[in-house]
Amino acid sequence: MSTITYIEAITKGLREEMQRDESVFCLGEDIGEYGGAFKVTKGFIKEFGEERVVDTILAETAIVGVSIGAAIMGLRPVAEMQFADFISNGWNQLVNMGAKTHYRWGAAVPMVIRLPSGGGLHAGPFHSQNPEAWFFHVPGLKLVAPSTPYDAKGLIKSAVRDNNPVLYFEHKYLYRHVKGEVPDDDYTIPIGKAEIKRVGKDITLITYGSMVQFSLEAAENVTKLGVEVEVLDLRSLLPFDKEMILESVKKTNRAMIVHEATLTGGIGGEISACITQDAFEYLDAPVKRVASIDTPVPYSPPLEAYFMPNTEKITKALRELAEY
Numbered sequence: 404m405s406t407i408t409y410i411e412a413i414t415k416g417l418r419e420e421m422q423r424d425e426s427v428f429c430l431g432e433d434i435g436e437y438g439g440a441f442k443v444t445k446g447f448i449k450e451f452g453e454e455r456v457v458d459t460i461l462a463e464t465a466i467v468g469v470s471i472g473a474a475i476m477g478l479r480p481v482a483e484m485q486f487a488d489f490i491s492n493g494w495n496q497l498v499n500m501g502a503k504t505h506y507r508w509g510a511a512v513p514m515v516i517r518l519p520s521g522g523g524l525h526a527g528p529f530h531s532q533n534p535e536a537w538f539f540h541v542p543g544l545k546l547v548a549p550s551t552p553y554d555a556k557g558l559i560k561s562a563v564r565d566n567n568p569v570l571y572f573e574h575k576y577l578y579r580h581v582k583g584e585v586p587d588d589d590y591t592i593p594i595g596k597a598e599i600k601r602v603g604k605d606i607t608l609i610t611y612g613s614m615v616q617f618s619l620e621a622a623e624n625v626t627k628l629g630v631e632v633e634v635l636d637l638r639s640l641l642p643f644d645k646e647m648i649l650e651s652v653k654k655t656n657r658a659m660i661v662h663e664a665t666l667t668g669g670i671g672g673e674i675s676a677c678i679t680q681d682a683f684e685y686l687d688a689p690v691k692r693v694a695s696i697d698t699p700v701p702y703s704p705p706l707e708a709y710f711m712p713n714t715e716k717i718t719k720a721l722r723e724l725a726e727y
Contacts, residue, residue, distance in 0.1 A: 410578035412552035416559035430457040431483030467493030474514040487520035502543030511566040523576035528699035533664035546640040550615035552583040557592030597644035603633035621717035666694035688727035
C-alpha cells in the first residue's frame, strides 16, 4: 500500500495496464517526450516505445477516429484530451461511430478517452468545463468519474479492460490536491457501482468527482444540527447505480444531488427524475440540487468561486432540506 496523489494513481494504473497487456497503447497531443500536459504519461515513451506511446497531431477528430479504428482491429487505445473541453472536436466520431458500432454489427470497441475536466484552477471557459452531461444522453458510451486516488487507479484499469468506449473524467483540481492509500497490487472497481462514502440516516447526498470532498465536509458541518447525511459517490455516471440510490433514499426520505457541472440539463436532473419516479412515496421533501451557475466558467478567481458549488453552499442547502 502506498500513499499517492490522484494523478499518480492514474499513472500507476495506466502503466500497470500497459505492462499487463501489449495491446494497450496511448495516443494524444504531447503525451510522449513531454509526458502530457499534466505529466500523466511522463516517462512512458522510454518504457514502452514510440509504437505504444504515440504523439499525435493537434486534431481531436483524428485522435478519436484512430482510437475507434484501432479498437475495432483488436487493440486497446487510451486517448488523452489535454482538456475535456476539446472532446467537442471529436464529437461526431465518438457519438456516431464509437458509440454505435457495437449496436450496428456486434463489434467490440475497447477504447478509453481520458478527459481532464473541471474548474478551480482559474483556467477560464475553454479549459474548465465539466461536459459529462453531453455524453450522458448517448447509448453505447460508459462514463466514469473517480474522486479518490484509490478509485482513480481501480477505474482506469476497469476502463481499459472494458469492451466498450469509456470516457474517463479525471478532475484537474484533484490531481495534486488529494492523496490517499492505494494498493500496490492489481485491483479493479466495477463500472456501474457507487460507493457510500459516509453513512447517515436523515439525508442522501448523491455526488461525484470533485464535489465528493466538499460534500463530506458539508455533511460533517450539519452534524452540529443533529443531521446525519449519507454521502453516496456515484463513481460511474453511465451506467449509474440506481439501485443503491433508491435504497439509500428509501432509508433517509430526503435526497440532494451535487455536481460541479452547470445545473440545467445536468446529470442531477435525470437522477432526480429517477428518485421521483421510483421512490416518491418515501420522500418527505422535494429533491434538491446544487450545481454551478448556468454560465460559461469565469476566468476571474472570485467569479469562478462564486460560480461553483463549495462546502458553504452545500451546507446551506443541506440545512434547508433538513428543515423542510
